[in-house]
Amino acid sequence: MKKLLEVTNLTKAFDESGPVVDALSFSVREEEIFALLGPSGCGKTTCLRLIAGFEHIDQGSVSIAGEMLGSPTKHIAPQDRGVGFVFQDYALFPHLSVIDNVAFGLTDIPKQKRNVYAEEVLCRTGMGDYKDRNPSELSGGQQQRVALARAIAPKPKLVLLDEPFSNLDAMLRESTRKEVRAILKKAGMSALLVTHDQEEALSFADRIAVMNEGKIEQVGTPEEVYYHPKTQFVAQFLGRTNLFWARASGGSEVHTNLGPMNLNCKAKGNVLCSIRPEHLTLEKPTTQHPDEIGTVVAREFKGHDITYHVQLKEEKYLVHTDNRVIFEPNDEVVIKPLESAVILEGKN
Known part of the structure:
Protein backbone atom coordinates (compact mmCIF):
# COMPACT_ATOMS: atom_id res chain seq x y z
CA MET A 1 0.00 0.00 0.00
CA LYS A 2 1.35 3.42 -1.00
CA LYS A 3 2.39 6.02 1.56
CA LEU A 4 0.18 9.11 1.60
CA LEU A 5 1.58 11.18 4.47
CA GLU A 6 5.32 11.35 5.10
CA VAL A 7 6.56 13.03 8.29
CA THR A 8 10.36 13.26 8.46
CA ASN A 9 12.38 14.47 11.48
CA LEU A 10 9.59 16.84 12.45
CA THR A 11 10.71 19.21 15.22
CA LYS A 12 9.00 22.11 16.98
CA ALA A 13 9.92 24.18 20.04
CA PHE A 14 7.97 27.11 21.48
CA ASP A 15 10.64 28.31 23.93
CA GLU A 16 14.09 27.46 25.23
CA SER A 17 12.86 24.56 27.38
CA GLY A 18 13.36 22.16 24.47
CA PRO A 19 11.35 20.74 21.56
CA VAL A 20 7.73 19.74 22.11
CA VAL A 21 8.00 17.56 19.00
CA ASP A 22 11.45 16.02 18.70
CA ALA A 23 12.64 14.59 15.35
CA LEU A 24 9.40 12.72 14.70
CA SER A 25 9.28 10.41 11.66
CA PHE A 26 6.37 8.22 10.52
CA SER A 27 4.12 7.64 7.53
CA VAL A 28 0.42 7.05 6.91
CA ARG A 29 -0.59 4.80 4.04
CA GLU A 30 -3.45 5.28 1.61
CA GLU A 31 -6.82 4.25 3.12
CA GLU A 32 -5.17 3.71 6.51
CA ILE A 33 -6.33 4.93 9.91
CA PHE A 34 -3.25 5.82 11.95
CA ALA A 35 -3.21 6.92 15.60
CA LEU A 36 -0.76 9.03 17.58
CA LEU A 37 -1.25 7.79 21.13
CA GLY A 38 0.32 9.33 24.21
CA PRO A 39 -0.29 11.15 27.49
CA SER A 40 -1.24 14.82 27.73
CA GLY A 41 1.69 17.08 26.94
CA CYS A 42 3.64 14.53 24.88
CA GLY A 43 3.44 16.66 21.70
CA LYS A 44 0.86 14.72 19.69
CA THR A 45 -1.55 17.65 19.12
CA THR A 46 1.36 19.93 18.18
CA CYS A 47 2.39 17.31 15.62
CA LEU A 48 -1.15 17.32 14.21
CA ARG A 49 -1.16 21.12 13.98
CA LEU A 50 2.18 21.07 12.15
CA ILE A 51 0.77 18.60 9.62
CA ALA A 52 -2.37 20.72 9.20
CA GLY A 53 -0.31 23.88 8.71
CA PHE A 54 -1.55 25.70 11.83
CA GLU A 55 2.04 25.88 13.11
CA HIS A 56 5.35 26.50 11.32
CA ILE A 57 8.01 23.77 11.30
CA ASP A 58 11.40 24.35 12.96
CA GLN A 59 13.08 21.30 11.42
CA GLY A 60 12.03 18.40 9.25
CA SER A 61 9.27 18.17 6.68
CA VAL A 62 5.68 17.14 5.95
CA SER A 63 4.68 15.73 2.56
CA ILE A 64 1.33 14.46 1.28
CA ALA A 65 1.11 12.37 -1.90
CA GLY A 66 4.72 13.28 -2.67
CA GLU A 67 4.18 17.05 -2.42
CA MET A 68 6.18 18.96 0.17
CA LEU A 69 3.73 21.02 2.26
CA GLY A 70 5.87 22.16 5.14
CA SER A 71 9.53 22.60 6.08
CA PRO A 72 11.62 25.38 7.69
CA THR A 73 11.69 27.17 4.32
CA LYS A 74 8.25 26.26 2.93
CA HIS A 75 4.77 26.65 4.37
CA ILE A 76 1.59 25.86 2.45
CA ALA A 77 -1.49 27.44 4.06
CA PRO A 78 -3.89 25.02 5.85
CA GLN A 79 -6.73 25.59 3.37
CA ASP A 80 -4.45 24.66 0.47
CA ARG A 81 -3.16 21.35 1.85
CA GLY A 82 -6.10 19.12 0.87
CA VAL A 83 -6.50 18.09 4.51
CA GLY A 84 -9.71 17.82 6.54
CA PHE A 85 -9.63 18.62 10.27
CA VAL A 86 -12.07 17.48 12.98
CA PHE A 87 -11.50 19.50 16.14
CA GLN A 88 -11.96 18.27 19.70
CA ASP A 89 -14.90 20.64 20.22
CA TYR A 90 -16.21 20.03 16.65
CA ALA A 91 -16.04 23.83 15.91
CA LEU A 92 -19.38 23.88 14.07
CA PHE A 93 -20.74 27.30 13.14
CA PRO A 94 -23.59 27.86 15.63
CA HIS A 95 -25.45 30.33 13.38
CA LEU A 96 -25.54 27.95 10.39
CA SER A 97 -27.77 24.94 9.84
CA VAL A 98 -26.28 21.47 9.61
CA ILE A 99 -26.36 21.46 5.81
CA ASP A 100 -24.87 24.96 5.60
CA ASN A 101 -22.05 23.87 7.92
CA VAL A 102 -21.18 21.01 5.57
CA ALA A 103 -21.58 23.14 2.42
CA PHE A 104 -19.40 25.93 3.81
CA GLY A 105 -16.10 24.51 2.59
CA LEU A 106 -17.29 23.34 -0.83
CA THR A 107 -15.87 26.35 -2.65
CA ASP A 108 -14.80 24.24 -5.66
CA ILE A 109 -18.41 23.23 -6.39
CA PRO A 110 -20.86 25.62 -8.14
CA LYS A 111 -22.98 27.38 -5.52
CA GLN A 112 -26.28 25.94 -6.76
CA LYS A 113 -24.94 22.37 -6.38
CA ARG A 114 -23.31 22.69 -2.97
CA ASN A 115 -26.37 21.86 -0.88
CA VAL A 116 -27.17 18.81 -3.04
CA TYR A 117 -23.69 17.41 -2.52
CA ALA A 118 -23.66 18.40 1.17
CA GLU A 119 -26.91 16.47 1.68
CA GLU A 120 -25.38 13.41 0.02
CA VAL A 121 -22.45 13.51 2.45
CA LEU A 122 -24.80 13.99 5.41
CA CYS A 123 -26.76 10.93 4.33
CA ARG A 124 -23.52 8.92 4.25
CA THR A 125 -22.90 9.89 7.88
CA GLY A 126 -26.51 9.16 8.90
CA MET A 127 -27.36 12.83 9.42
CA GLY A 128 -29.52 13.52 6.35
CA ASP A 129 -32.70 13.89 8.41
CA TYR A 130 -31.08 16.61 10.54
CA LYS A 131 -29.94 18.88 7.70
CA ASP A 132 -32.15 21.83 8.70
CA ARG A 133 -31.31 21.80 12.40
CA ASN A 134 -28.81 24.03 14.14
CA PRO A 135 -25.83 22.47 15.97
CA SER A 136 -27.35 23.42 19.36
CA GLU A 137 -30.27 21.06 18.63
CA LEU A 138 -27.99 18.04 18.19
CA SER A 139 -26.49 15.58 20.66
CA GLY A 140 -22.72 15.28 21.04
CA GLY A 141 -22.57 12.20 18.83
CA GLN A 142 -24.65 13.91 16.15
CA GLN A 143 -22.43 16.99 16.22
CA GLN A 144 -19.44 14.70 15.84
CA ARG A 145 -20.87 13.15 12.68
CA VAL A 146 -21.69 16.58 11.24
CA ALA A 147 -18.12 17.70 11.94
CA LEU A 148 -16.85 14.59 10.16
CA ALA A 149 -19.21 15.22 7.22
CA ARG A 150 -17.88 18.77 6.93
CA ALA A 151 -14.29 17.48 7.00
CA ILE A 152 -14.76 14.80 4.32
CA ALA A 153 -17.12 16.75 2.04
CA PRO A 154 -14.30 18.49 0.09
CA LYS A 155 -12.77 15.02 -0.50
CA PRO A 156 -9.48 15.67 1.29
CA LYS A 157 -6.50 13.37 0.84
CA LEU A 158 -6.21 13.06 4.62
CA VAL A 159 -8.51 13.62 7.61
CA LEU A 160 -6.95 14.78 10.90
CA LEU A 161 -8.87 13.96 14.09
CA ASP A 162 -7.88 15.77 17.30
CA GLU A 163 -9.25 13.87 20.35
CA PRO A 164 -12.63 13.75 18.53
CA PHE A 165 -14.47 11.49 20.98
CA SER A 166 -13.26 12.90 24.31
CA ASN A 167 -16.38 15.04 24.90
CA LEU A 168 -18.78 12.08 24.62
CA ASP A 169 -19.91 9.80 27.43
CA ALA A 170 -18.52 6.26 27.51
CA MET A 171 -21.40 4.48 25.75
CA LEU A 172 -21.82 7.14 23.05
CA ARG A 173 -18.05 7.31 22.59
CA GLU A 174 -17.87 3.63 21.66
CA SER A 175 -20.79 3.70 19.22
CA THR A 176 -19.65 6.95 17.57
CA ARG A 177 -16.14 5.58 17.23
CA LYS A 178 -17.45 2.54 15.35
CA GLU A 179 -19.61 4.72 13.11
CA VAL A 180 -16.79 7.13 12.26
CA ARG A 181 -14.39 4.28 11.48
CA ALA A 182 -16.97 2.66 9.19
CA ILE A 183 -17.58 5.99 7.40
CA LEU A 184 -13.85 6.57 6.81
CA LYS A 185 -13.32 3.01 5.56
CA LYS A 186 -16.32 3.16 3.23
CA ALA A 187 -15.07 6.48 1.82
CA GLY A 188 -11.57 5.00 1.32
CA MET A 189 -9.97 7.89 3.18
CA SER A 190 -6.76 8.05 5.19
CA ALA A 191 -7.03 9.44 8.71
CA LEU A 192 -4.66 10.46 11.48
CA LEU A 193 -6.14 10.29 14.98
CA VAL A 194 -4.60 11.96 18.03
CA THR A 195 -5.72 10.51 21.37
CA HIS A 196 -4.60 9.78 24.94
CA ASP A 197 -7.18 6.96 25.22
CA GLN A 198 -5.57 3.54 24.85
CA GLU A 199 -8.81 1.67 24.15
CA GLU A 200 -9.76 4.24 21.52
CA ALA A 201 -6.47 3.87 19.66
CA LEU A 202 -6.44 0.08 19.87
CA SER A 203 -10.00 -0.30 18.55
CA PHE A 204 -10.03 2.54 15.99
CA ALA A 205 -6.63 2.51 14.27
CA ASP A 206 -4.97 0.16 11.80
CA ARG A 207 -1.56 1.19 13.16
CA ILE A 208 -0.46 3.10 16.25
CA ALA A 209 2.52 5.28 17.10
CA VAL A 210 3.05 5.53 20.86
CA MET A 211 4.48 8.93 21.82
CA ASN A 212 6.34 9.98 24.96
CA GLU A 213 7.98 13.37 25.61
CA GLY A 214 7.96 14.44 21.97
CA LYS A 215 9.33 11.19 20.57
CA ILE A 216 7.82 8.03 19.11
CA GLU A 217 8.73 4.95 21.15
CA GLN A 218 7.04 2.33 18.96
CA VAL A 219 4.97 1.99 15.79
CA GLY A 220 2.93 -1.07 14.92
CA THR A 221 -0.48 -2.65 14.65
CA PRO A 222 -2.63 -2.59 17.81
CA GLU A 223 -1.74 -6.23 18.42
CA GLU A 224 1.99 -5.61 17.97
CA VAL A 225 2.26 -2.68 20.36
CA TYR A 226 0.03 -4.31 22.98
CA TYR A 227 1.42 -7.84 22.96
CA HIS A 228 5.02 -6.98 22.05
CA PRO A 229 5.89 -3.61 23.63
CA LYS A 230 9.45 -2.49 23.07
CA THR A 231 9.85 -0.20 26.09
CA GLN A 232 8.70 0.02 29.68
CA PHE A 233 6.66 3.13 28.84
CA VAL A 234 4.76 1.39 26.02
CA ALA A 235 4.13 -1.69 28.16
CA GLN A 236 2.68 0.36 31.02
CA PHE A 237 0.84 3.00 28.98
CA LEU A 238 -1.11 0.47 26.91
CA GLY A 239 -2.56 -1.34 29.90
CA HIS A 279 -1.22 -14.05 30.20
CA LEU A 280 -1.08 -15.48 33.73
CA THR A 281 -3.45 -17.76 35.59
CA LEU A 282 -3.77 -19.12 39.14
CA GLU A 283 -3.73 -22.68 40.41
CA LYS A 284 -3.90 -24.34 43.82
CA PRO A 285 -0.48 -25.35 45.21
CA THR A 286 0.38 -29.04 44.83
CA THR A 287 4.03 -30.05 44.82
CA GLN A 288 5.51 -26.57 44.26
CA HIS A 289 8.54 -25.31 46.11
CA PRO A 290 7.41 -23.02 48.99
Whole structure:
Protein backbone atom coordinates (compact mmCIF):
# COMPACT_ATOMS: atom_id res chain seq x y z
CA MET A 1 0.00 0.00 0.00
CA LYS A 2 1.35 3.42 -1.00
CA LYS A 3 2.39 6.02 1.56
CA LEU A 4 0.18 9.11 1.60
CA LEU A 5 1.58 11.18 4.47
CA GLU A 6 5.32 11.35 5.10
CA VAL A 7 6.56 13.03 8.29
CA THR A 8 10.36 13.26 8.46
CA ASN A 9 12.38 14.47 11.48
CA LEU A 10 9.59 16.84 12.45
CA THR A 11 10.71 19.21 15.22
CA LYS A 12 9.00 22.11 16.98
CA ALA A 13 9.92 24.18 20.04
CA PHE A 14 7.97 27.11 21.48
CA ASP A 15 10.64 28.31 23.93
CA GLU A 16 14.09 27.46 25.23
CA SER A 17 12.86 24.56 27.38
CA GLY A 18 13.36 22.16 24.47
CA PRO A 19 11.35 20.74 21.56
CA VAL A 20 7.73 19.74 22.11
CA VAL A 21 8.00 17.56 19.00
CA ASP A 22 11.45 16.02 18.70
CA ALA A 23 12.64 14.59 15.35
CA LEU A 24 9.40 12.72 14.70
CA SER A 25 9.28 10.41 11.66
CA PHE A 26 6.37 8.22 10.52
CA SER A 27 4.12 7.64 7.53
CA VAL A 28 0.42 7.05 6.91
CA ARG A 29 -0.59 4.80 4.04
CA GLU A 30 -3.45 5.28 1.61
CA GLU A 31 -6.82 4.25 3.12
CA GLU A 32 -5.17 3.71 6.51
CA ILE A 33 -6.33 4.93 9.91
CA PHE A 34 -3.25 5.82 11.95
CA ALA A 35 -3.21 6.92 15.60
CA LEU A 36 -0.76 9.03 17.58
CA LEU A 37 -1.25 7.79 21.13
CA GLY A 38 0.32 9.33 24.21
CA PRO A 39 -0.29 11.15 27.49
CA SER A 40 -1.24 14.82 27.73
CA GLY A 41 1.69 17.08 26.94
CA CYS A 42 3.64 14.53 24.88
CA GLY A 43 3.44 16.66 21.70
CA LYS A 44 0.86 14.72 19.69
CA THR A 45 -1.55 17.65 19.12
CA THR A 46 1.36 19.93 18.18
CA CYS A 47 2.39 17.31 15.62
CA LEU A 48 -1.15 17.32 14.21
CA ARG A 49 -1.16 21.12 13.98
CA LEU A 50 2.18 21.07 12.15
CA ILE A 51 0.77 18.60 9.62
CA ALA A 52 -2.37 20.72 9.20
CA GLY A 53 -0.31 23.88 8.71
CA PHE A 54 -1.55 25.70 11.83
CA GLU A 55 2.04 25.88 13.11
CA HIS A 56 5.35 26.50 11.32
CA ILE A 57 8.01 23.77 11.30
CA ASP A 58 11.40 24.35 12.96
CA GLN A 59 13.08 21.30 11.42
CA GLY A 60 12.03 18.40 9.25
CA SER A 61 9.27 18.17 6.68
CA VAL A 62 5.68 17.14 5.95
CA SER A 63 4.68 15.73 2.56
CA ILE A 64 1.33 14.46 1.28
CA ALA A 65 1.11 12.37 -1.90
CA GLY A 66 4.72 13.28 -2.67
CA GLU A 67 4.18 17.05 -2.42
CA MET A 68 6.18 18.96 0.17
CA LEU A 69 3.73 21.02 2.26
CA GLY A 70 5.87 22.16 5.14
CA SER A 71 9.53 22.60 6.08
CA PRO A 72 11.62 25.38 7.69
CA THR A 73 11.69 27.17 4.32
CA LYS A 74 8.25 26.26 2.93
CA HIS A 75 4.77 26.65 4.37
CA ILE A 76 1.59 25.86 2.45
CA ALA A 77 -1.49 27.44 4.06
CA PRO A 78 -3.89 25.02 5.85
CA GLN A 79 -6.73 25.59 3.37
CA ASP A 80 -4.45 24.66 0.47
CA ARG A 81 -3.16 21.35 1.85
CA GLY A 82 -6.10 19.12 0.87
CA VAL A 83 -6.50 18.09 4.51
CA GLY A 84 -9.71 17.82 6.54
CA PHE A 85 -9.63 18.62 10.27
CA VAL A 86 -12.07 17.48 12.98
CA PHE A 87 -11.50 19.50 16.14
CA GLN A 88 -11.96 18.27 19.70
CA ASP A 89 -14.90 20.64 20.22
CA TYR A 90 -16.21 20.03 16.65
CA ALA A 91 -16.04 23.83 15.91
CA LEU A 92 -19.38 23.88 14.07
CA PHE A 93 -20.74 27.30 13.14
CA PRO A 94 -23.59 27.86 15.63
CA HIS A 95 -25.45 30.33 13.38
CA LEU A 96 -25.54 27.95 10.39
CA SER A 97 -27.77 24.94 9.84
CA VAL A 98 -26.28 21.47 9.61
CA ILE A 99 -26.36 21.46 5.81
CA ASP A 100 -24.87 24.96 5.60
CA ASN A 101 -22.05 23.87 7.92
CA VAL A 102 -21.18 21.01 5.57
CA ALA A 103 -21.58 23.14 2.42
CA PHE A 104 -19.40 25.93 3.81
CA GLY A 105 -16.10 24.51 2.59
CA LEU A 106 -17.29 23.34 -0.83
CA THR A 107 -15.87 26.35 -2.65
CA ASP A 108 -14.80 24.24 -5.66
CA ILE A 109 -18.41 23.23 -6.39
CA PRO A 110 -20.86 25.62 -8.14
CA LYS A 111 -22.98 27.38 -5.52
CA GLN A 112 -26.28 25.94 -6.76
CA LYS A 113 -24.94 22.37 -6.38
CA ARG A 114 -23.31 22.69 -2.97
CA ASN A 115 -26.37 21.86 -0.88
CA VAL A 116 -27.17 18.81 -3.04
CA TYR A 117 -23.69 17.41 -2.52
CA ALA A 118 -23.66 18.40 1.17
CA GLU A 119 -26.91 16.47 1.68
CA GLU A 120 -25.38 13.41 0.02
CA VAL A 121 -22.45 13.51 2.45
CA LEU A 122 -24.80 13.99 5.41
CA CYS A 123 -26.76 10.93 4.33
CA ARG A 124 -23.52 8.92 4.25
CA THR A 125 -22.90 9.89 7.88
CA GLY A 126 -26.51 9.16 8.90
CA MET A 127 -27.36 12.83 9.42
CA GLY A 128 -29.52 13.52 6.35
CA ASP A 129 -32.70 13.89 8.41
CA TYR A 130 -31.08 16.61 10.54
CA LYS A 131 -29.94 18.88 7.70
CA ASP A 132 -32.15 21.83 8.70
CA ARG A 133 -31.31 21.80 12.40
CA ASN A 134 -28.81 24.03 14.14
CA PRO A 135 -25.83 22.47 15.97
CA SER A 136 -27.35 23.42 19.36
CA GLU A 137 -30.27 21.06 18.63
CA LEU A 138 -27.99 18.04 18.19
CA SER A 139 -26.49 15.58 20.66
CA GLY A 140 -22.72 15.28 21.04
CA GLY A 141 -22.57 12.20 18.83
CA GLN A 142 -24.65 13.91 16.15
CA GLN A 143 -22.43 16.99 16.22
CA GLN A 144 -19.44 14.70 15.84
CA ARG A 145 -20.87 13.15 12.68
CA VAL A 146 -21.69 16.58 11.24
CA ALA A 147 -18.12 17.70 11.94
CA LEU A 148 -16.85 14.59 10.16
CA ALA A 149 -19.21 15.22 7.22
CA ARG A 150 -17.88 18.77 6.93
CA ALA A 151 -14.29 17.48 7.00
CA ILE A 152 -14.76 14.80 4.32
CA ALA A 153 -17.12 16.75 2.04
CA PRO A 154 -14.30 18.49 0.09
CA LYS A 155 -12.77 15.02 -0.50
CA PRO A 156 -9.48 15.67 1.29
CA LYS A 157 -6.50 13.37 0.84
CA LEU A 158 -6.21 13.06 4.62
CA VAL A 159 -8.51 13.62 7.61
CA LEU A 160 -6.95 14.78 10.90
CA LEU A 161 -8.87 13.96 14.09
CA ASP A 162 -7.88 15.77 17.30
CA GLU A 163 -9.25 13.87 20.35
CA PRO A 164 -12.63 13.75 18.53
CA PHE A 165 -14.47 11.49 20.98
CA SER A 166 -13.26 12.90 24.31
CA ASN A 167 -16.38 15.04 24.90
CA LEU A 168 -18.78 12.08 24.62
CA ASP A 169 -19.91 9.80 27.43
CA ALA A 170 -18.52 6.26 27.51
CA MET A 171 -21.40 4.48 25.75
CA LEU A 172 -21.82 7.14 23.05
CA ARG A 173 -18.05 7.31 22.59
CA GLU A 174 -17.87 3.63 21.66
CA SER A 175 -20.79 3.70 19.22
CA THR A 176 -19.65 6.95 17.57
CA ARG A 177 -16.14 5.58 17.23
CA LYS A 178 -17.45 2.54 15.35
CA GLU A 179 -19.61 4.72 13.11
CA VAL A 180 -16.79 7.13 12.26
CA ARG A 181 -14.39 4.28 11.48
CA ALA A 182 -16.97 2.66 9.19
CA ILE A 183 -17.58 5.99 7.40
CA LEU A 184 -13.85 6.57 6.81
CA LYS A 185 -13.32 3.01 5.56
CA LYS A 186 -16.32 3.16 3.23
CA ALA A 187 -15.07 6.48 1.82
CA GLY A 188 -11.57 5.00 1.32
CA MET A 189 -9.97 7.89 3.18
CA SER A 190 -6.76 8.05 5.19
CA ALA A 191 -7.03 9.44 8.71
CA LEU A 192 -4.66 10.46 11.48
CA LEU A 193 -6.14 10.29 14.98
CA VAL A 194 -4.60 11.96 18.03
CA THR A 195 -5.72 10.51 21.37
CA HIS A 196 -4.60 9.78 24.94
CA ASP A 197 -7.18 6.96 25.22
CA GLN A 198 -5.57 3.54 24.85
CA GLU A 199 -8.81 1.67 24.15
CA GLU A 200 -9.76 4.24 21.52
CA ALA A 201 -6.47 3.87 19.66
CA LEU A 202 -6.44 0.08 19.87
CA SER A 203 -10.00 -0.30 18.55
CA PHE A 204 -10.03 2.54 15.99
CA ALA A 205 -6.63 2.51 14.27
CA ASP A 206 -4.97 0.16 11.80
CA ARG A 207 -1.56 1.19 13.16
CA ILE A 208 -0.46 3.10 16.25
CA ALA A 209 2.52 5.28 17.10
CA VAL A 210 3.05 5.53 20.86
CA MET A 211 4.48 8.93 21.82
CA ASN A 212 6.34 9.98 24.96
CA GLU A 213 7.98 13.37 25.61
CA GLY A 214 7.96 14.44 21.97
CA LYS A 215 9.33 11.19 20.57
CA ILE A 216 7.82 8.03 19.11
CA GLU A 217 8.73 4.95 21.15
CA GLN A 218 7.04 2.33 18.96
CA VAL A 219 4.97 1.99 15.79
CA GLY A 220 2.93 -1.07 14.92
CA THR A 221 -0.48 -2.65 14.65
CA PRO A 222 -2.63 -2.59 17.81
CA GLU A 223 -1.74 -6.23 18.42
CA GLU A 224 1.99 -5.61 17.97
CA VAL A 225 2.26 -2.68 20.36
CA TYR A 226 0.03 -4.31 22.98
CA TYR A 227 1.42 -7.84 22.96
CA HIS A 228 5.02 -6.98 22.05
CA PRO A 229 5.89 -3.61 23.63
CA LYS A 230 9.45 -2.49 23.07
CA THR A 231 9.85 -0.20 26.09
CA GLN A 232 8.70 0.02 29.68
CA PHE A 233 6.66 3.13 28.84
CA VAL A 234 4.76 1.39 26.02
CA ALA A 235 4.13 -1.69 28.16
CA GLN A 236 2.68 0.36 31.02
CA PHE A 237 0.84 3.00 28.98
CA LEU A 238 -1.11 0.47 26.91
CA GLY A 239 -2.56 -1.34 29.90
CA ARG A 240 -1.71 -3.10 33.11
CA THR A 241 1.36 -5.28 33.07
CA ASN A 242 3.77 -7.09 35.36
CA LEU A 243 7.41 -5.96 35.15
CA PHE A 244 10.33 -7.95 36.53
CA TRP A 245 14.05 -8.42 36.05
CA ALA A 246 15.47 -11.83 35.13
CA ARG A 247 18.88 -13.32 34.39
CA ALA A 248 19.07 -14.86 30.92
CA SER A 249 21.86 -17.24 29.89
CA GLY A 250 21.58 -17.00 26.11
CA GLY A 251 18.47 -19.03 25.55
CA SER A 252 14.77 -18.21 25.42
CA GLU A 253 13.96 -19.36 28.97
CA VAL A 254 14.65 -17.69 32.31
CA HIS A 255 14.06 -18.57 35.92
CA THR A 256 11.91 -16.05 37.77
CA ASN A 257 10.06 -15.74 41.07
CA LEU A 258 7.22 -17.50 39.25
CA GLY A 259 9.47 -20.36 38.23
CA PRO A 260 10.75 -21.12 34.71
CA MET A 261 9.32 -18.80 32.05
CA ASN A 262 9.74 -18.57 28.28
CA LEU A 263 10.89 -15.32 26.65
CA ASN A 264 9.76 -13.94 23.30
CA CYS A 265 13.37 -14.10 22.06
CA LYS A 266 16.81 -15.32 23.09
CA ALA A 267 18.70 -13.11 25.52
CA LYS A 268 21.76 -12.97 27.74
CA GLY A 269 22.38 -11.05 30.95
CA ASN A 270 19.94 -9.08 33.09
CA VAL A 271 16.75 -8.39 31.13
CA LEU A 272 13.67 -6.34 31.98
CA CYS A 273 10.56 -8.36 31.19
CA SER A 274 6.85 -7.67 30.85
CA ILE A 275 3.92 -10.06 30.96
CA ARG A 276 0.28 -9.00 30.76
CA PRO A 277 -2.03 -10.04 33.62
CA GLU A 278 -4.25 -11.98 31.18
CA HIS A 279 -1.22 -14.05 30.20
CA LEU A 280 -1.08 -15.48 33.73
CA THR A 281 -3.45 -17.76 35.59
CA LEU A 282 -3.77 -19.12 39.14
CA GLU A 283 -3.73 -22.68 40.41
CA LYS A 284 -3.90 -24.34 43.82
CA PRO A 285 -0.48 -25.35 45.21
CA THR A 286 0.38 -29.04 44.83
CA THR A 287 4.03 -30.05 44.82
CA GLN A 288 5.51 -26.57 44.26
CA HIS A 289 8.54 -25.31 46.11
CA PRO A 290 7.41 -23.02 48.99
CA ASP A 291 9.19 -20.06 47.34
CA GLU A 292 6.80 -20.31 44.35
CA ILE A 293 3.63 -20.10 46.45
CA GLY A 294 1.95 -16.71 46.70
CA THR A 295 -1.02 -15.27 48.59
CA VAL A 296 -4.10 -13.54 47.18
CA VAL A 297 -4.21 -10.12 48.85
CA ALA A 298 -7.14 -8.64 46.88
CA ARG A 299 -9.57 -9.45 44.07
CA GLU A 300 -11.65 -7.33 41.69
CA PHE A 301 -14.75 -9.08 40.36
CA LYS A 302 -15.79 -7.61 36.98
CA GLY A 303 -18.47 -10.04 35.86
CA HIS A 304 -16.81 -11.57 32.82
CA ASP A 305 -13.39 -11.74 34.49
CA ILE A 306 -11.58 -11.32 37.80
CA THR A 307 -8.39 -9.44 38.61
CA TYR A 308 -6.30 -10.88 41.43
CA HIS A 309 -3.52 -9.12 43.34
CA VAL A 310 -1.03 -11.75 44.46
CA GLN A 311 1.86 -11.26 46.87
CA LEU A 312 4.85 -13.48 46.10
CA LYS A 313 7.94 -12.83 48.23
CA GLU A 314 8.56 -9.06 48.03
CA GLU A 315 6.68 -8.60 44.73
CA LYS A 316 3.01 -8.10 43.87
CA TYR A 317 1.58 -9.49 40.63
CA LEU A 318 -1.63 -8.81 38.75
CA VAL A 319 -3.47 -11.78 37.29
CA HIS A 320 -6.60 -11.57 35.09
CA THR A 321 -8.62 -14.80 34.89
CA ASP A 322 -12.06 -15.70 33.61
CA ASN A 323 -14.86 -15.88 36.18
CA ARG A 324 -14.51 -19.64 36.60
CA VAL A 325 -11.15 -19.33 38.38
CA ILE A 326 -12.29 -18.63 41.92
CA PHE A 327 -10.01 -17.72 44.81
CA GLU A 328 -10.53 -15.60 47.90
CA PRO A 329 -8.21 -13.19 49.75
CA ASN A 330 -5.62 -15.04 51.86
CA ASP A 331 -5.80 -18.14 49.63
CA GLU A 332 -2.44 -19.65 48.74
CA VAL A 333 -1.92 -19.86 44.97
CA VAL A 334 0.65 -20.63 42.29
CA ILE A 335 0.96 -18.19 39.37
CA LYS A 336 1.32 -19.96 36.02
CA PRO A 337 2.35 -18.19 32.78
CA LEU A 338 0.19 -18.90 29.72
CA GLU A 339 2.39 -16.96 27.27
CA SER A 340 6.02 -15.91 26.94
CA ALA A 341 7.29 -12.81 28.71
CA VAL A 342 8.41 -9.91 26.48
CA ILE A 343 11.90 -8.42 26.83
CA LEU A 344 11.88 -4.62 27.08
CA GLU A 345 14.63 -2.17 26.27
CA GLY A 346 16.44 -1.41 29.51
CA LYS A 347 19.81 -1.19 31.19
CA ASN A 348 21.52 -4.50 31.79
